[in-house]
Structures are given as C-alpha cells and as structure tokens.
Amino acid sequence: MGWENGPPSWAEMERVLSGRLVKSGREEPDGDGGDAPGWTRKRGEYSSGGAARCASVVPYAELHAHSAFSFLDGAATPEDLVEEAAALGLNALALTDHNGFYGVVRFAEAAREWGMPTIFGSELTLTDSPIGDGHLLVLARGQEGYRRLSRQIAAAHLAGGTKGQLHYDLDALTEAAGGHWQILTGCRKGHVRHALEQGGPEKAAHALRELIDRFGHDRVSVELTHHGIPTDDERNQALAELARAHNLPIVATTAAHFARPDQRRLAMAIAAVGNRQSLDAAVGHLPPLGGAHLRSGEEMATLF
Numbered sequence: 001m002g003w004e005n006g007p008p009s010w011a012e013m014e015r016v017l018s019g020r021l022v023k024s025g026r027e028e029p030d031g032d033g034g035d036a037p038g039w040t041r042k043r044g045e046y047s048s049g050g051a052a053r054c055a056s057v058v059p060y061a062e063l064h065a066h067s068a069f070s071f072l073d074g075a076a077t078p079e080d081l082v083e084e085a086a087a088l089g090l091n092a093l094a095l096t097d098h099n100g101f102y103g104v105v106r107f108a109e110a111a112r113e114w115g116m117p118t119i120f121g122s123e124l125t126l127t128d129s130p131i132g133d134g135h136l137l138v139l140a141r142g143q144e145g146y147r148r149l150s151r152q153i154a155a156a157h158l159a160g161g162t163k164g165q166l167h168y169d170l171d172a173l174t175e176a177a178g179g180h181w182q183i184l185t186g187c188r189k190g191h192v193r194h195a196l197e198q199g200g201p202e203k204a205a206h207a208l209r210e211l212i213d214r215f216g217h218d219r220v221s222v223e224l225t226h227h228g229i230p231t232d233d234e235r236n237q238a239l240a241e242l243a244r245a246h247n248l249p250i251v252a253t254t255a256a257h258f259a260r261p262d263q264r265r266l267a268m269a270i271a272a273v274g275n276r277q278s279l280d281a282a283v284g285h286l287p288p289l290g291g292a293h294l295r296s297g298e299e300m301a302t303l304f
Contacts, residue, residue, distance in 0.1 A: 048113040058297030061092035064253035069103035072274030075267035076259035078107035084259040094119035145180035227291035
C-alpha cells in the first residue's frame, strides 16, 4: 500500500454516505469514539473503575503534554494521559495539543473521575510572525485565559482560509493575552530553543527578551526537557543560565507525546506517517521520542 491510495470505490462511498461505518460481515463495536452529531454510536461515559490516584512523593505538575488530538504527533488518548498521571502521582496535568482544544472535554471528564487538577493550553504554530516561524506554548490562566486563547485559535483557523492552515496575528495574541496566559519557551521548535541552536546564547537571549516584551516578565517561564540524548544537559544548562540572567522561573517538563514507555514505538510510527515515510526511512529525521512520556516527580527530580 502506498501513501496515495487513489479515490474510493463507489461501493465504499455509498457505505460511508449511508452511515454504515463498519463493513458488512464485521461486528460493530459498542462505540467507535465518534462525538460528532452524525455518529450513531457515541463514545461511552468515561469511568475510572473506582481506582484512586497514587500519592505523590515529590510534588510535580506536568505542564506540556500532547494527546492523539495533536494529529500525527501525539500517540495517547486524553484518558491515557490522565490515567498515567494518576498512577504516577502527579499533582496536576496540562493538555497542550497543537492549535486547538480538541481533546479537552474527554480530558476534563477523565480528570474529574480521577480527581486530577487540570491546566488547559495549546501549542500554537506561528508563521510569518515578527519573531519568526515556530511554536508558542500557551497555558491559560483560569477561565478568562481559556476564553481568550480559544477566541484567538478560532480566529487563526478562519484567517487561514483552508483546513489545517492557520494564521496567527502575533500582535493580536499579544493584546489578547492581557496577563491571562503563561508562556513557556517550549520545545525544539520554540523560538528560544531554536535561536539557541542556530545562533547561540546571544541570539537566544534576544528571542527570550522578545517574549518578555510582548507577554510580560511575570508571564514567561523557561522550559527544560530531557529525553535522554547527549545534548540535553548542555542545552538545559544554557537555558538555565538564560533564565537566571533574566530572573525568570524555570519549568521542567516531559513535553510528552505519549503516556507510557510502551507507547514509544507507536509514537515513532505515527511521526513517520506524519512525514509520509516508512519508519526505516524516517528514523534519522524524527525528533527524539524515547523519553517523551509522562514521568513521576521522583523521576523528574533525578533527571534535573
């Protein structure tokens, strides 16, 4: 099977348009997870089965995590993330899918069952912005922050004009924030890390000051991640020095793209599909995913 499978057959089109989502001769599941109005079988109500959260030894809240609603990037359902966070004894969990709040309802339902405090955010994809192309990780501070971020995401989808193509107005984002967002410097595609890798500490400091000037000194945090690759420690040291030089808080995250270590191979396969390559062909170009899963406070304290 290639990447381009051609148009569907008439029989396939008729089956889908008639609402027969499963081919004849196959047993239909209780629910296929569809939540749209056209779905006959709905996703069932989430239940934790009476299980309880584990106690935390080292307090830790995960502030950067992607679910499968980050299409072709995340490999875990929102429920998977909440369940693993509860098992690890996390104090809170943020869901920061790309350019949308697609998974927040399922995330909130599961979190309610487990008694898990939640943070809502999104990793925005900026193009043609005054600070360059890249990702901007935004966490909403309370309901007003959520409303403002949701409004800006919707505007970006409309401005793009085509599904999947968004356009954020950075000046509008700056004005909309109004102290109701917390900005993390983000992953390898974040402006500060990208500047550090391309131009060194001086360029990274300039990128960091741009974020501070736009969103406020008390609304920017420097994010560190550690995925077990040789350059992690050196990069984190440079970022920590930047944070101290600008008197900013430092936040350690997993930048999780899957919930548990046993989902690593699935995450790599999904990333390869996103690159439209086989796993063998893409392996040299994929970002390091081995450690991009949720971790306990004890693990994070050991890493950092």
